[in-house]
Amino acid sequence: MKKICFKIGEFPNVSETFVVNQIQYAIDLGYEVSLIIGKLKSDNIKFFSSLFKQKSLEVNIIDYSVPKSKIIRLVKWLRILMFNLFRSKEIIKFYQYSKSFSLSHLYIWYYYHKIVTKNDVVHVQFGTKAHPMDFFKKFYSFKLIVSFHGHDAFFPIGHIQQKGYYDLLFKVADVINTNTKYLTNQLINIGCPKKIIREIPVAVDVNKFKRQFKEKDNKTLKLLNVGRLHPIKGQKFLIELMSKVKEYEQDVFLTIVGTGELKKEYEDLIDKKNLHSYVKMVGAKTQQELKKIYNEHDVFLFSSIPYKSREETQGLVCLEAQASGLPIIAFNSGGVKYTFKNNETGFLCNIYDVEEMYKKVCFFYENREQVLELGSEGRKFVEENFSEDIIKNKWRKIYQ
Numbered sequence: 001m002k003k004i005c006f007k008i009g010e011f012p013n014v015s016e017t018f019v020v021n022q023i024q025y026a027i028d029l030g031y032e033v034s035l036i037i038g039k040l041k042s043d044n045i046k047f048f049s050s051l052f053k054q055k056s057l058e059v060n061i062i063d064y065s066v067p068k069s070k071i072i073r074l075v076k077w078l079r080i081l082m083f084n085l086f087r088s089k090e091i092i093k094f095y096q097y098s099k100s101f102s103l104s105h106l107y108i109w110y111y112y113h114k115i116v117t118k119n120d121v122v123h124v125q126f127g128t129k130a131h132p133m134d135f136f137k138k139f140y141s142f143k144l145i146v147s148f149h150g151h152d153a154f155f156p157i158g159h160i161q162q163k164g165y166y167d168l169l170f171k172v173a174d175v176i177n178t179n180t181k182y183l184t185n186q187l188i189n190i191g192c193p194k195k196i197i198r199e200i201p202v203a204v205d206v207n208k209f210k211r212q213f214k215e216k217d218n219k220t221l222k223l224l225n226v227g228r229l230h231p232i233k234g235q236k237f238l239i240e241l242m243s244k245v246k247e248y249e250q251d252v253f254l255t256i257v258g259t260g261e262l263k264k265e266y267e268d269l270i271d272k273k274n275l276h277s278y279v280k281m282v283g284a285k286t287q288q289e290l291k292k293i294y295n296e297h298d299v300f301l302f303s304s305i306p307y308k309s310r311e312e313t314q315g316l317v318c319l320e321a322q323a324s325g326l327p328i329i330a331f332n333s334g335g336v337k338y339t340f341k342n343n344e345t346g347f348l349c350n351i352y353d354v355e356e357m358y359k360k361v362c363f364f365y366e367n368r369e370q371v372l373e374l375g376s377e378g379r380k381f382v383e384e385n386f387s388e389d390i391i392k393n394k395w396r397k398i399y400q
Contacts, residue, residue, distance in 0.1 A: 004031045004399065005119040009038045009129050012048050015228065017287065018202040018316065019125050020048050022147070025392045026123075027056055029399065034058035036115060038129070047286060064107040077103045080110050087113075090139050097135045108132070116140045121399055127152035128160065130169050137172040145398065147177040153186045154310035162190060170196070175398055180335030183313040198398060201338075203391035204319040206383050208287070211325035211375070212295040221252045221365045224297035224326065226290065226317045229260030232310070234303035234331065236262075237354050239269050241301075242278045244358045252278070252365060254301070257293060259284045294324035298371050299364050302330035305351055315339050319386050322346075322378030327371060329360045345378035 004026050012020055026033045033056060040061055045052055052059070067073040084091065094109045095101060109132075116122060116136045123145045124130045130146045137144045146169065155162040170176070170192045178184045179201045188194055227233040235256055245252045256266075256279065263281070270279050285293060294300075300321035304312035311334030318328050318339040328346030330336050331353075342348040347363075349356040364371050384390075 001030070001032045002121070002399070003034070003119045004121040004123060005034045005036060005115055007036050007122060007124045007129055007133060009126060010041055011035070011037045011039070012041060012044045012051075014044055014047055014284070014286075017048075018149075020051055021203060021205075021388070022123070022125070022395075023057070024051060025388075025395050026399065027054060028392065029396050031121075031399065032056065034060065034119070036060050036062050038062050062111070064104065064111050066104045066107045073103050077106050080106055084110070084113075093138075094132070094135060097132065112136055116142050121145060123147070125149070127166060127169070128157060130166075130173075134169040134172055143174045143399075144172065145175040145177060146173055148183060148187060149179065150183065150313035151310060153183060153190065153313075154308075155190070166190065166192070177398075179314040180338040182311070182335030182338065200391060200394045200398070201386055202314055202316050202319075203388045204316070204323050204382055204386050206323050206379075206387045208291060209294060209320045209323035211379060219251055221250075221299065221361070221368075221371075222297040223252060223254040223299050223301050223361065224257070224293065224321070225254065225301045225303065226257040226293075226321075227302075227304070228258050229256075229262040229266060230307075231262070232304060232307035232312065233258075233260075234305040234333075235266060236269065237303045237305070237331075237352065237357070238301055239266060239273065239275065239279060240354050241358050241361065242275050243273050244354070245361070246273075246275060246278050250362075250365060252361065254279045255293070255297065256281045257283070257285050257290065290320070291324070294321055294326060297326060299361070300326040300328050300346075301357070301361075302328060302336060303357075304333045304336060305331060306333060310334075312336055319382050322375075323382045323386075325372075325375040325379050327364065327374035327378055329357055329364075331357070340378060341381055345374055345381050 006023055067076055091109060095105055098105045112132055119142055121143045122133055124133055125147050127146055127148045133144055173196055176192055176197050178197055178199050184197050184199055225235060225238055238254060242254050302315055302318050313335045315336045322340060322345055328340045330348060331351045332348045333351050337348055340346045347360040
């Protein structure tokens with residue numbers, strides 16, 4: 001049986017269900033799957049219990065087993081070196097790759113050496129977690145796949161400057177995975193060869209997110225936004241939009257799902273504008289809760305904007321909303337335009353143009369039958385392009 005190892009930083013994150021789904025695809029395709037994780041977020045395991053209960057999944061926390069005692073560390077270092085003298089050239093190269101001398105570097109080499117020699121495929125989630133797999137790819141025949149998800153393609157990444165950061169990775173990787181043309185173009189801009197890029201979007205479980213045909217309140221137009229309360233998500237523009245709704249006394253209501261650093265700021269803004277009858281912030285919700293929330297609303301608003309040189313690369317929530325039968329109104333930021341069909345499953349608005357977005361809300365307010373019509377087209381669009389069966393088959397071809 002073919003063996004696949006996923007290298008991940010923190011795991012699992014509630015906001016990164018796409019990583020959990022990716023691992024499940026590999027299991028479903030019949031591969032023997034293992035994880036090496038930088039930090040296990042044990043409090044979140046309950047949200048993904050079905051994955052962790054699978055007997056075929058091996059979970060390992062990255063541990064280089066470096067002794068605390070300097071004497072024992074040196075003795076063990078010499079022992080590892082002695083038993084791997086025939087790999088001395090590789091070890092010397094690894095120290096050069098590490099750009100400093102430390103006894104612990106040999107322990108790191110030994111740890112990853114065991115990983116790459118027992119797996120057929122190493123699939124890294126997020127470009128910034130690809131080191132040192134790019135080094136080992138020069139010496140071993142495993143297949144190296146790295147999935148970029150957005151922030152890992154825009155420099156500076158925290159304290160990381162570009163300065164050739166991905167040069168070796170782009171030279172040795174077998175596959176660089178992106179989720180939209182927008183992210184593909186960004187990676188090409190920073191030096192990734194187009195020939196190794198494979199665009200495979202994040203999938204949606206169309207059996208979980210689907211339209212529930214039931215009577216809705218036809219009087220109130222219910223708008224929905226789902227996302228972290230972060231500057232890149234742009235919810236402040238939706239609050240501004242709802243001020244216009246209030247001004248014209250329209251029967252429209254907005255629910256904002258999510259939490260984050262701007263929670264207090266947005267609560268204060270809603271207070272200041274006296275919008276409690278028009279806007280409600282309900283905090284973070286589980287996937288099961290979201291399934292119900294989508295079906296309680298009519299139209300999905302996506303207000304993502306550029307932030308510190310980067311933009312949204314895909315917008316999974318737009319796909320979940322369409323799978324649930326909601327048409328989309330979104331700012332034309334980053335790769336969002338690839339997640340729905342403008343004028344067919346929703347409307348694309350100029351970035352920051354609250355007036356244009358408001359006019360599209362008015363269109364649905366005055367033409368309720370279009371909510372169902374565009375929503376139905378959106379469901380069909382997702383089924384034909386983003387369903388798990390379609391995406392899983394694409395990954396089958398990559399892993400083979």
